[in-house]
Amino acid sequence: MIHNLFAFFGADHKVGTTMVAQSVAEAISTHHPNLKILLAAMNGRESNEYIREAPAGIDGLKIHIDNKMINGEDFLKTCTHKGNFYVMAGISNETEERYYHPEMAKYLMGEVAPEFDMVIADCGNELDNGLAVGTLSIAGESFFVAAQQETVIRRYEKNRKLIEDLGIGITAFLINKFYEQDPYGLTYIANRLEQEKDKLLKIESAGYSRQAEIDYKTLLDYKNEGYLQDILTVANVILRKNGFTEIQRQRKSRWKSFI
Ligand SMILES: Nc1ncnc2c1ncn2[C@@H]1O[C@H](COP(=O)(O)OP(=O)(O)OP(=O)(O)O)[C@@H](O)[C@H]1O
Numbered sequence: 139m140i141h142n143l144f145a146f147f148g149a150d151h152k153v154g155t156t157m158v159a160q161s162v163a164e165a166i167s168t169h170h171p172n173l174k175i176l177l178a179a180m181n182g183r184e185s186n187e188y189i190r191e192a193p194a195g196i197d198g199l200k201i202h203i204d205n206k207m208i209n210g211e212d213f214l215k216t217c218t219h220k221g222n223f224y225v226m227a228g229i230s231n232e233t234e235e236r237y238y239h240p241e242m243a244k245y246l247m248g249e250v251a252p253e254f255d256m257v258i259a260d261c262g263n264e265l266d267n268g269l270a271v272g273t274l275s276i277a278g279e280s281f282f283v284a285a286q287q288e289t290v291i292r293r294y295e296k297n298r299k300l301i302e303d304l305g306i307g308i309t310a311f312l313i314n315k316f317y318e319q320d321p322y323g324l325t326y327i328a329n330r331l332e333q334e335k336d337k338l339l340k341i342e343s344a345g346y347s348r349q350a351e352i353d354y355k356t357l358l359d360y361k362n363e364g365y366l367q368d369i370l371t372v373a374n375v376i377l378r379k380n381g382f383t384e385i386q387r388q389r390k391s392r393w394k395s396f397i
Pocket residue numbers: 148150151152153154155156157158187262263314315316341342343344345346347348350351357365
């Protein structure tokens with residue numbers, strides 16, 4: 139178990155796993171400039187949709203992983219970063235996904251995590267992906283990203299046993315793109331997921347989602363107060379788990395990204 143590794147994985151495609159993971163990483167890096175944060179794409183895709191300058195990816199590290207030649211300090215020195223926000227993109231050549239195995243993810247995370255205060259891993263939503271499965275099996279905490287959508291909830295119901303068999307303990311279920319008026323409220327979803335309601339956290343639906351894709355930015359950059367507050371809630375869960383001070387909320391939080 140790597141106590142400072144936090145994994146995000148999605149119930150399905152496009153539920154917002156990458157957006158939420160990156161937003162949480164950005165929020166922590168911005169409010170805690172003294173902490174070194176790594177956002178690592180540990181799934182079958184590059185997952186750098188919201189970062190303008192393409193970060194170095196895992197492909198370049200593969201030969202070093204295969205030969206057990208990863209050195210945490212070297213990783214830190216060469217990893218793409220802006221201030222204290224470090225990023226490693228995922229697999230660029232998606233046809234090579236099958237060459238990455240769970241043991242490789244465990245080895246890589248084991249070597250690099252000690253160099254950072256926190257590692258936030260985007261594990262995508264495919265439970266047959268080696269990087270995702272390996273990361274989820276050793277993460278200190280795992281967050282499951284879902285949405286108020288029948289097909290998304292049904293996929294969880296179908297895969298639930300597999301998730302449990304993989305030994306993935308879910309800290310919180312993040313119901314993303316959340317609309318208060320949606321008939322699929324938190325109580326209903328909690329019942330469907332067979333979870334206590336306090337294990338569910340909403341993340342409000344924000345405007346500008348397509349603009350964020352065009353601009354290579356997270357939704358934090360579009361001044362949506364509800365979205366920011368919900369991301370801070372998740373960020374504070376993570377900070378608390380590692381004994382760091384929580385981000386103080388202002389009545390009207392201003393978001394000023396440096397990323
Ligand atoms: N809270 C939100 N409110 C509105 N739009 C959102 C929210 N979260 C994510 N989105 C939008 O949903 C779309 C998919 O997001 P994202 O790329 O994070 O999904 P994903 O689950 O990582 O997808 P993939 O399956 O490709 O990995 C994007 O257009 C993003 O801007």
